[in-house]
Amino acid sequence: MISFTIRQMEYFEALAQVGHFGRAAAQVGVTQPALSAQIAEMEQRLDCQLFERGGRAVRLTEPGRQLQPRIERLLNELRDLGSIAQRGRSAMQGRFRLGIIPTVAPYLLPGLLPELRAHYPGLEVELREAITGTLMEETVSGRLDGFVAALPIDQPRLMWEEVFSDRFLLALPKDDPELTSPPVQPESPVLERMMLLEDGHCMREQALAVCGKVRPVAMANYSATSLTTLLHMVAHGHGVTLIPEIAAKADKAAGDLKIVPFADPSPMRRICLAWRVNSSRHDECRKLAEIIRAIAASGSAQKHGDQPDPHAGERQVAERENRAAVPKSI
Amino acid sequence: MISFTIRQMEYFEALAQVGHFGRAAAQVGVTQPALSAQIAEMEQRLDCQLFERGGRAVRLTEPGRQLQPRIERLLNELRDLGSIAQRGRSAMQGRFRLGIIPTVAPYLLPGLLPELRAHYPGLEVELREAITGTLMEETVSGRLDGFVAALPIDQPRLMWEEVFSDRFLLALPKDDPELTSPPVQPESPVLERMMLLEDGHCMREQALAVCGKVRPVAMANYSATSLTTLLHMVAHGHGVTLIPEIAAKADKAAGDLKIVPFADPSPMRRICLAWRVNSSRHDECRKLAEIIRAIAASGSAQKHGDQPDPHAGERQVAERENRAAVPKSI
DNA sequence: TCTTCCCATAATTTATTCTTATGATCAGTT
DNA sequence: AACTGATCATAAGAATAAATTATGGGAAGA
Known part of the structure; x- marks a missing residue:
């Protein structure tokens, strides 16, 4: 395959413009023989004359x-390359591939995306909704720049910052007679009718942990694919379920339900933004975490209280917390 | 200004594809440190990381x-360059800038251009109609690839091939009573009423030469800008003029005239194709001359007889034939 | 903790490309 | 016609750039 060096093309460009070896050489800052030699080599490679002497x-x-014209265009493109790269250099610019778990995405994104678009117009967020295990794998391998999920995130090659904590509430059919006293106790028999998301969702595990000793056996094969579906099922009297506080506020389906808090210490999940430890976007990720934190504190997703129990979120998964199990179970 | 070498970009391309220094190096056929060093230099020049290790x-x-994507596009364009150049390499391809004198152009081109378009679709003929002096200057300086004009072309940096010879005839008003015997003698008093093209046209000089001793003084300030105009003026009885045989055949204005041949040896002009002696298109020019010759022999422009008098065309300019005078006088 | 894999660095060799010096050719001039 | 100045090509040596082999450090996985 025939090809030229950039230098050759620059000399060609100059010579084509000036029409004089000596002056072209001076223009590009070399001596005339140097330019002659490079032009000669171009001609030799093509086995045809490029200039008529x-x-x-x-x-x-x-x-x-x-x-x-080709060479000129090529050189101009080449000259642009530097600035092209600089464009992606400053923080919060270019494409950011962000993963989010399905039980957070619909409640966080409506607040987050407009905020990002308004403040960082140069940032293109590319979204991926998947369960924690998938997001971890894709982030470690570099297909994602970071993801939002529930703690614990236990992967030595990932690091994270907590962005908000999210209490779990109990969702019942509006006309359910069972519950009378508002704070649900962890031993309540109503938890036996708990409905779960399908396997792989971290909220499934978290719900099971809330139930504690009470086994929601009956509902095992009715597991739903999304939280909204689950809420609709509850509204139709198929059982009860756990609903995160952000969903209770934002999901329309929640309007048809009776939402009841748990007795303190309320179970909760702690949501984080995670990224590779050696990510080149470390600073951007920290900034993004800060933004999500601010949105959660004020907007569609809300941070829980002023003094969140630092251990509340871990209670329900304490017995499962070990590194090997995490990738699949969350 | 920041820029990269082609090698760097190739390494970049490979590394971006493969995601592994060692394998990328193997792919481009160098050792790993060589690739590492080039990537490192790219990053150093930009002062930012391009790859996340x-x-x-x-x-x-x-x-x-x-x-x-920029680099990949650039490399692909670069890889095309070789074939781009080859495209213009074969004969009768690309742009050919052809000059023609005004007293030939309208009669030769209708035959020549379709012929070229049919046989050499890759050839773009760019035309320039101007007087011989201009065409010579522009060809010598490289703005034209060649031109069609009347001999003599006396410029040491140009060479030429004769393509056809073109007899001069006398054009008179249709009802002009003067001439009775068909062959016009060079001493005929009718030549005193000769009308001329404006200065610079070679046919002006040629007409003057035909007149010989007879000075067409009266008509000097009525000189016309084109041969067709001249013929119209003759048709309206303003005088007589010389008409080349190709024009007599092709020009509509000739229909309104009485066309009379000269007595042997008939004056004529010899038309040639000329080009730079060191033109890179030498072969193409020779081929083009051949084509014009064929067209003249059969089509709209016709070669004169079987045995053209080799000196007939030079007779009328013999006295002016010297190098210094030619550029302006033809 | 140990091993393996992977990239960076160092020292040296090899290729490339420059510069200076000089030769050949051609256009314009004496 | 021979000279002169300009112009491009060529040659030899010097400088630069980029390759190779050998080696080191650090993170990932067992």
């Missing part, structure tokens, strides 16, 4: 004339 | 991701 000016031959 | 794969950073 003789007379008082050097002229392009037809092959040379074909080449000229 | 660590983990089992090397990933593009955001600046790197911005750069990647």
Whole structure:
């Protein structure tokens, strides 16, 4: 395959413009033989003349004339490359591939995306909704820049910052007679009718942990694919379920339900933004975490209280907390 | 200004694809440190990371991701360059800038252009109609590839091939009573009413030469800008003029005139195709001359007889034939 | 903790490309 | 016609750039 060096093309460009070896050489800052040699090599490689010598000016031959506009365009593109790269250099610019778990996405994104678009127009957020295990794998391998999920995130190659904590509430059919006293106790028999998301969702595990000793056996094979579906099922009297506080506020389906808090210490999940420990976007991720934190504190997703129990979120998964189990179970 | 070498970009391309220094190096056929060094230099020049190391794969950073499509496009364009140049290499391809004198152009081109378009679709003929002096200057300086004009072309840096010879006839008003015997003698008093093209046209000089001793003084300030105009003026009885045989055949204005041949040896002009002696298109010019010759022999422009008098065309300019005078006088 | 894998660094060799010096050719001039 | 100045090509040596082999450090996985 025939190809030229950039230097050759620069010399070609100069010579085509100036039409004089000596002056072209001066223009590019070399001596005339240097330029001559490079042009000669180009011609030799193509096995055809690019310039017509003789007379008082050097002229392009037809092959040379074909080449000229191409070479000029190429050189100009090349000269742009530096600034192209700089464009992606400053923080909060370019494409950011963000993963979010399905039980957070619909409640966080409506607040987050407009905020990002308004403050960082140069940032293109590319979203991926998947369960924690998938997001971890994709982030570690570099297909994602970071993801939002529930703690614990236990992968030595990932690091995270907590962005908000999210209490779990109990959702019952509006006309359910069972519950009378508002704070649900962890031993309440109503938990036996708990409905779960399908396997892989961290909220499934978290719900099971809330139930504690009470086994919600009956509902095992009715597991739902999304939280909204689950809420609709509850509204139709198929059982009860756990609903995160952000969903209780934002999901329309919650309007048809009776939402009851748990007795203190309320179970909760702690949501974090996670990224690779050696990510080149470390600073951007920290900034993004800060933004999500601010949104959660004020907007569609809300941070829980002023003095969150630092251990409340871990209670329900304490017995499962070990590194090997995490990738699949969350 | 920041710029990269082609090698660097090739390494970048490979590394971005493969995500592994060692394998990328193998792919481009160098050792790993060589590739490492070039990538490092790119990053150093930009003062920003292009790849994120660590983990089992090397990933593009955001600046790197911005750069990647540009670099790939650039490399592909570069790879095309060779074939681009080859395109203009074969004969009768690309743009050919052809000059023609005004007293030939309208009669030769209708035959020539379709012929060229049919046989050499890759040839773009760019035309320039001007007087011989201009065409010579522009060809010598490289703005034209060649031109069609009347001999003599006496410029040491140009060479030419005769393509056809073209007899001069006398054009008179249709009802002009003067001439009775068909062959016009060079001493005929009718020549005193000769009308001329404006200065610079070679046919002006040629007409003057035909007149010989007879000075067409009266008509000097009525000189016309084109042969057709001249013929119209003759048709309206303003005088007589010389008409080349190709024009007599092709020009509509000739229908309104009485066309009379000269007595042997008939004056004529010899038309040639000329080009730079060191033109890169030498072969193409010779071929083009051949084509014009064929067209003249059969089509709209016709070669004169079987045995053209080799000196007939030079007779009328013999006294002016010297190098210094030619550029202006033809 | 140990091993393995992977990239960076160092020292040296090899290739490339420059510069200076000089030669050949051609256009314009004496 | 021979000279002169200009112009591009060529040659040899010097400088630069980029390759290779050898080696080191650090993170990932067993």
